Amino acid sequence: MKKFLLFIVGLIALLVLLANLGPMVLLGVSVWLLYVIFKKFIKSDSVAGKIGWVFLGLIVVSIAFSNVFAVIGIAAAYILYVIYKGWKEDDEPVGPKPNGDPFDNFEKQWAEFNN
Template sequence: MKKLLILIAGGVTFIIALCMLGPMIGLAFSGLLILAAMYFYTKSHTTFSKVIWIILGVIGASSAIANIPAIIGIVAVVILYVLYRKWKDEEMTVEHRSSKSNDPFTNFEREWSNLTK
């Protein structure tokens, strides 16, 4: 039953992530435009080129604001990743170590407990 619920939740989040693929690409493109504008603004020397890069940065920022719904898609991708990790989670076995080992820290703890008795 648990695997069925994970499968259904994974299907729903996959559909949401697929529907938000366009805004996520637009947000990534506008982020790259902002980064490029900031980079070239710091490299430019003339006032005209700085104004041009500021205008391109504002265009990128307005495009990023328009693509805010892409955050829903990003959250859906993160949830899909978490559900995938839950799906692949296998029962872990714990190995029991014997008290007689060659580990110096274990030996120290054992000897210390014998000395403080």
């Protein structure tokens, strides 16, 4: 039952991620553009150039803030990652090996303790 619920939550997270893929891409492009604008602002020597870069930066910041739905997509991607890790952990067997002695590890540790 646990794997079924993980599958359903993962499916919902995947759909949310796909629905917010566009805003995520635009947010990434906006952050990259802000980095480029900041570098150009630092290199600019004239006051008019700096004012132009600040104006352009404000426009790009407004575009970035309009894509706040990208945060929901990032959260969905994180949920998918956590579900993937949880799914892999559930596959490992719990307890002693089927063919091994359950006290095998105990005897090794006891021998190390005595030495």
